[in-house]
Amino acid sequence: MENFVASVSRAEAALRDLFEPTPLQRNDHLSAKYGADIWLKREDLTPVRSYKLRGAFNAMRKLVGDAPGSNAHFVCASAGNHAQGVAYACRHFGARGTIFMPVTTPQQKIDKTRTFGGEAIEIVLTGDYFDQTLAAAQAFSADQGAQFLSPFDAPDIIEGQATVGQEMLAQMGRAPDLVVLPVGGGGLAAGVTRYFAEEAPETRFAFAEPLGGASLQAALQSGAPVALPAVDSFVDGAAVARIGALPFEVLRRFRPADVHLAPEDRICITMLEMLNTEGVVLEPAGALALDVLRDLDQIEGKTVICVCSGGNFDFERLPEVRERAQRFAGLKKYFVLRMPQRPGALRDFLQLLGPHDDIARFEYLKKSARNFGSVLIGIETTAPENLTTLKQRLDQAGFAYRDITVDEILSELLV
Missing domain, CATH: 3.40.50.1100 (Rossmann fold)
Structure with missing residues (x-):
């Protein structure tokens, strides 16, 4: 061996x-x-x-030989790189490929996979989640007597990636x-x-x-x-x-x-x-x-x-x-601000902003009380310490607010 x-x-x-x-x-x-x-x-x-093309190509080569032209039928489940590698290799070997992708796969990835595989492949969109897509692909492969290509858990795939x-x-x-x-x-x-x-x-x-x-x-x-x-x-x-x-x-x-x-x-x-x-x-x-x-x-x-x-x-x-990078770097924060419902309240808030603080989002949510309203506000700045200083100024001015930047639930609902 x-x-x-x-x-x-x-x-x-x-x-x-x-x-x-x-x-x-x-x-x-x-x-x-x-x-x-x-x-x-x-x-x-x-x-x-x-790199996914390497493993897919190697696994197919072992089954159909080095020369293009084959009646082999390959099946995979993937929403991305493995699908594209299998598609490309199918076209190279002249083999038939059936590629299962989740229904939620972005159209761009579907189009690229189709471009790489051309007429050699068929794309089947099924399942909202990958586990459902994988199960459908494996069942289809067994039913058709086709060769299922794992994205990583097979000796020839590992050998190709090596x-x-x-x-x-x-x-x-x-x-x-x-x-x-x-x-x-x-x-x-x-x-x-x-x-x-x-x-x-x-x-x-x-x-x-x-x-x-x-x-x-x-x-x-x-x-x-x-x-x-x-x-x-x-x-x-x-x-x-x-x-x-x-x-x-x-x-x-x-x-x-x-x-x-x-x-x-x-x-x-x-x-x-x-x-x-x-x-x-x-x-x-x-x-x-x-x-x-x-x-x-x-x-x-x-x-x-x-x-x-x-x-x-x-x-x-x-x-x-960009949004996620700014949040992690401390250059962007989101607040829910309790704004007094009186003339000049907004001006008072704006005067608290520093020279490098920029309003990236400003949205009235709903009135939580007769004399106050809630505002969703996003602030971008050039250095993390600027937002720390802004919080201090808000505290000193008596504004009630909540930082929801890292609150996954509120951020998902409001931002």
């Missing part, structure tokens, strides 16, 4: 029929910021703008001190760490998970994969409730402390920083590894590779990303 490194080498060579190795680029901005030698493995620059690691070592020409990997279902992390364990065992690893989807950390703490009770779907490319069983068998040797959790709103700051400073478009999952650099100890002077796992970002989400 072919060993893992040899299998990965064969997969990597076959991938060249689709695309050249993605760039490994030194990033001067991040290197200066963290006092380290920071390199980015740009998986956002594959033909489908994520080609990221082979390319990194070949491009750098030496072993880096540290590799930072984003984790969703664990296929990429399992593949790369297993490859490095044989080819560069001295390299250390750090893993990045979204705070609202820390399935690897939960599994390491429990000693086995566990299902998270709830998942924040904002980092949709890595928001997985349960780490894959096969990936976990590879990753179980690591410690919970090796996993670093990125708050969803803080990831937005990293996305905007890369967009505005470097002109690099990353989706939330693609920015995970970069976001946790600030949490890593003793990386000064070290050579660090961060995997930018995907760049499928819908710019219609940009206002939301």
Whole structure:
């Protein structure tokens, strides 16, 4: 039986029929910021703008051979990058693909998947939630005798994702001190760490998970994969409730402390920083590894590779990303203000604003009493301390208010 490194080498060579190795680029901005030698493995620059194509291609290659033209039928369930990778590979091999996507999938992702797959694929929209979509896809696959392609929990998928690691070592020409990997279902992390364990065992690893989807950390703490009770779907490319069983068998040797959790709103700051400073478009999952650099100890002077796992970002989400980034940075707050119903009350409030405070939202809600009315007000500023000072002035002036910026329920209802 072919060993893992040899299998990965064969997969990597076959991938060249689709695309050249993605760039490994030194990033001067991040290197200066963290006092380290920071390199980015740009998986956002594959033909489908994520690494998922690697695993899908490798799994199909094992079943239909390297030559295009096949009667094989592949099925997957995905709302994003895996769907696009499967679609692209189906078209390459001339294979039939049926891709199940939730009804709630944004039209942009549906259109991109259809573009990549062309006439080779059929898209089935079913289920309001991914678990429903997955169940429908698996039932269809069994009924049709088709091959179901897991996004991460299959040996050939893991092997395909491991080609990221082979390319990194070949491009750098030496072993880096540290590799930072984003984790969703664990296929990429399992593949790369297993490859490095044989080819560069001295390299250390750090893993990045979204705070609202820390399935690897939960599994390491429990000693086995566990299902998270709830998942924040904002980092949709890595928001997985349960780490894959096969990936976990590879990753179980690591410690919970090796996993670093990125708050969803803080990831937005990293996305905007890369967009505005470097002109690099990353989706939330693609920015995970970069976001946790600030949490890593003793990386000064070290050579660090961060995997930018995907760049499928819908710019219609940009206002939301900016909003979340401002809130996390303390540059924007929302208040419900109890405003006296008298002439001049609004003027009195406006005079309390500082020179850098800007009203971004102003809305009367309803009269809560005959002499007072409630106002929803959003304030943007240039430094967090400005809002602290504004609160102090409001207190001194006797205004009654409530800061609802981090109140999830009220913010969702009112903002």
